[in-house]
Amino acid sequence: MQENVHSVYSRGDPCGRPSEEGLRMQENEENVHSVYSRGDPHDLPSENHHPTRRIGRHMPTGSKPVKAAQIARQLGCNAIQIFASNPTGWRPPADNPQTSAAFAQAAREYNLVPVVIHAPYLINLASPDELIWDKSIALLTWTLLRAAQLGASYVVFHTGSHRGSGVEAGITRIVEALERILPITPPEVMLLLENDVGAGDSLGHSFEQLAAILHRLPQYADRLGICLDTAHLWGAGHDIGTPTSAYQVLAHFDETIGLSRLKVIHLNDTAMLLGSHRDVHTRLGEGIIGQEGLQTFLRDPRLEHVAILLETPIKTDEHDKEDWEHDKRHFERALALIQKP
Ligand SMILES: [Zn+2]
Ligand SMILES: [Zn+2]
Numbered sequence: 001m002q003e004n005v006h007s008v009y010s011r012g013d014p015c016g017r018p019s020e021e022g023l024r025m026q027e028n029e030e031n032v033h034s035v036y037s038r039g040d041p042h043d044l045p046s047e048n049h050h051p052t053r054r055i056g057r058h059m060p061t062g063s064k065p066v067k068a069a070q071i072a073r074q075l076g077c078n079a080i081q082i083f084a085s086n087p088t089g090w091r092p093p094a095d096n097p098q099t100s101a102a103f104a105q106a107a108r109e110y111n112l113v114p115v116v117i118h119a120p121y122l123i124n125l126a127s128p129d130e131l132i133w134d135k136s137i138a139l140l141t142w143t144l145l146r147a148a149q150l151g152a153s154y155v156v157f158h159t160g161s162h163r164g165s166g167v168e169a170g171i172t173r174i175v176e177a178l179e180r181i182l183p184i185t186p187p188e189v190m191l192l193l194e195n196d197v198g199a200g201d202s203l204g205h206s207f208e209q210l211a212a213i214l215h216r217l218p219q220y221a222d223r224l225g226i227c228l229d230t231a232h233l234w235g236a237g238h239d240i241g242t243p244t245s246a247y248q249v250l251a252h253f254d255e256t257i258g259l260s261r262l263k264v265i266h267l268n269d270t271a272m273l274l275g276s277h278r279d280v281h282t283r284l285g286e287g288i289i290g291q292e293g294l295q296t297f298l299r300d301p302r303l304e305h306v307a308i309l310l311e312t313p314i315k316t317d318e319h320d321k322e323d324w325e326h327d328k329r330h331f332e333r334a335l336a337l338i339q340k341p
Helices: 002-008 029-036 065-075 097-109 130-149 169-184 208-214 230-236 242-257 293-297 324-338
Strands: 055-058 077-084 115-118 155-159 192-194 224-229 263-265 309-310
Touching: 029 230, 055 263, 055 324, 065 077, 065 097, 065 324, 077 309, 115 130, 115 208, 130 155, 155 263, 169 192, 169 208, 192 208, 192 263, 208 224, 208 242, 224 230, 230 263, 230 293, 230 309, 242 293, 263 293, 293 324
Parallel strands: 055 077, 055 309, 077 115, 115 155, 155 192, 192 224, 224 263, 263 309
Antiparallel strands: none
């Protein structure tokens, strides 16, 4: 089990425990060539055989986001999520418009739409601590600005923890922070609140809490949406493991928030029990969420507008290199889950 848990955090898992390793990526050109025998992006096979749905994965970028886009395309993705900065750091990287523009162009060229940016974990808009709150506002503002340069449609962030100040106080802090951030950031980038497993004082594990934030900012209805992480739903106690229960969870979401506000689903299985408030992503079928329930959830015709992004751990070989062939097969498993018979 320990080994499994370790592997979960190695790569491709931006929503579990913060991990520096998440940023690292196998940059070995030779490895990529040996796996796919193609180095020229113009020779890439067209893998987007699922035109009606957008599906991709979180890609580690290292310092080579264009390479990450290229590999995503080779895996068969037509959507992508990346970090724009160190997910466990406060300091954003230096401005590099050329690198950002090159990524945006590559994503367009490879039909990776939408581009989604996962914000750093340290951001806590609910914090009662002034210093943390100010730093969180600054870093999320920076992330939205960089997201626009990267051609992103969405920035996903964790709603944070009230740190003992109470749910109401935490929600008010988030609302006040968003009132500062949204007017000064690019209107073309939406901010998505990600649901949480609800450990400790963290907010966003119930649909009611997420709705409370959105409903207090009606003037930003076109800038704010929701990202649902399936592993987080399960950890928070939302049973999406059977067709009936998954349907009920969607109905509850629709009543409290509205399905049109849902823009991204993070598709992950989990090793942790329903309602455990713990978060350990596993690959599809390697966790305990029933695949039939997940399938019902993902195939709902009301969710066709929603981009689906895997955040599952990427298998590595004995030399710590990503096994992209393995990941491509896993990606096909995800495609089968969303494909209607
Ligand atoms: Zn996340
Ligand atoms: Zn997630």
